[in-house]
Amino acid sequence: MLLKLGSMLAVVAAWFGLSLLLPATVLPGPWQTLNVLIENVVDGQVHQHLLATLGRVAGGLALAMAVGVPVGIVMGLNRFAEKTLDVWVMVALTVPSLCYAILAFIWIGLNETAAIVAIGLTSAPSIAINLWEGVKNIDTRLFKMARVFNASRWVIVRRVLFPQVLPYIMASLRFGLGIVWKITVLVELLGRPDGVGFQLFYWYQLADMGQVLAWTLLFTLVMLFIELVILQRLERRLFAWRPEVRL
């Protein structure tokens, strides 16, 4: 924890140092940026855009997990599924996210559904691959144990498969979140009238570096909060049974 705090302070210090060397129109300092951010919050325009973005992130992530998790699990457990699907997952991963966004907006229209579909489908392949790799490490000997002890198929799925897959689902959730954030911003600047991505693009067009950095900072802070406070606590709760790893 101390290490994390130290490295963050170092980065902020470096930012401050650089901002002294460069003109404010190119790189405003941390203090200025924070001021702009606070002004935005006081103005009351932040929460509307932030909520719009968060909604898209949540929707896109849910869709990506709903598609990617089952595909990844099936690929990890079943050799036939692995052989038939792996090419398609690779293809889906290779298509640039911009293509998904453009196609979704053309086919579905310039609306919220299209945005969420674009975000979800772009991130689903990465999540599937993440889970597929993980599920391969599952201890199949435990399934045999459960079968000898007369566990039904459903009991095996729920009590032997699921607890083993859960760590990989959680890992892919964190990993997926990182991807979904980035795609959401891209999708917003392409076809949405609000959200953090829209704001970034707007201020970029006006060449207002202070605002661009302020929105970037906001974004990073919210993301860190979700990652460090919410997800890590959830993991610690879910995996209390694991041996503790001390670094």
Place this chain on the structure above:
Amino acid sequence: MSREATDNGILVEGLIKEFPGQRVLDGLDLTVASGEFVCLLGPSGCGKSTLLNILSGLDGDYRGTVRFGGRAMAPGGKPPLTIGYLFQEPRLLPWLTAERNVDFALENSRVPRARWAAIKDHYFALTGLQAFRHYYPHQLSGGMAQRLSLVRALAIEPDVLFMDEPFSGLDELTARRLRVDLLDIWRQTGKTILFITHNSYEATFLGDRVVVLSRGGIRNQITVDVPRPRDYDDAALFQVGKTVSATFIEAAEAAERGRSEGTAHPD
């Protein structure tokens, strides 16, 4: 816990098991009487675990017949009586505590819930694990984990107990204690036990009969005519152990020869 009147014997006839490129069991015949303690001894790779996997219904891909107490097991089906299985490794569910691991087995068994507490108390005490009921598997030593899997196998009150080298990873002192405990449990409950080992003297100490396997099938069977309770330092037991050991080495050498011939003249 009284001896049951039902027949829990095992009868295996003409068992053939093939894996791609090799025939592991080639017409194996084996009879285990109800309540008998039989040890299976054989060189590594001769098909001991394969045999237990078939008998426990995990592997349905074989030819030949398997009967439990006169009732045939359908290939691909389940054994018609309750099996307790101690695997070569503990195979515990790492996210459940020791006690919950035993509960997992009980929940899928026919043992009525009202008796669970008493059964668990009994076997946790017997194996010296009562203080560790709330420990997770990673907090247990290897020997404790193996004892816990013994508790799990016994708690469901199986008619037949399969044990695959359960004590081979333990230090000799712990193994000795567990062998004596196992014999006590066997004496009290009269289960049929099929016990796999690499250790000739362990087999002799435990078994009514030692069956020595070689590649494909049974090489020899030795009845251990030493009265119980047995003593590790019993001279008569040691004599039988020497015979068993010699047979085992013969079987292992034959398996070696068979393997090198097998590669020289593939059939």
